Amino acid sequence: MLLHVIARGKIGRSPEAELVERYLKRISWTTKLTELGERATLPVTAAGSMTVLLDEKGRVLSSSELAKLLEQWRDRGTREVRFVIGAADGHSHEERQSADMLLSFGAATWPHLLVRAMLAEQLFRATSILANHPYHREG
Structure with a gap:
């Protein structure tokens, strides 16, 4: 299953960009990072994909809960999970719907650059949990 991070805005060369890259490289699953312009529309969702928007009104999950969700999606044949980070004004009503x-x-x-790094780390942690890797220490 592809873990696809889609973010509005350019991160450029920065410590945050290095952190995102470091975590995405550590993930054993296929990953992809796509940067969009501030006003660009999201790419069309392919069949068999899930779209998860990072949003202040969203569900708060523990790392273990995120791992279980990824496991469920993977096991039911989801081909791609798109994690979308919005611009400074967040997401449109249509995107949320x-x-x-x-x-x-x-x-x-959270600053958008840090959200990218936090998401990349949580994806690494979730996939590590599923692989029974000792990275995650719960409790």
């Missing part, structure tokens, strides 16, 4: 899920990293407001 068409998403399969809204996911939040809590009530705090």
Whole structure:
């Protein structure tokens, strides 16, 4: 299953970009990072894909809960999960309505560059949990 991070805005060369790249490379599953212009529309969703918007009004999941969700999607044959990070103004009403899920990293407001790094780390952690890798220490 492809884990596809789609983010509005350019990250450029920065410590955050290096952190995102480092975590995405560590994931044993296929990953992809796509950057869009601030006003660009999302690419058309292919059949068998899930779209998860990072949104302040979304569900807050533990790392283990995210791992279980990825496992369920993988096991039912989902080909791609698209994690979409919005621009400074977030997502449009239409994007929220068409998403399969809204996911939040809590009530705090996070800079978009850090959200990319946080998402990449959580995807690495979730896939590590599924592989029984000792990276994740719960409790």
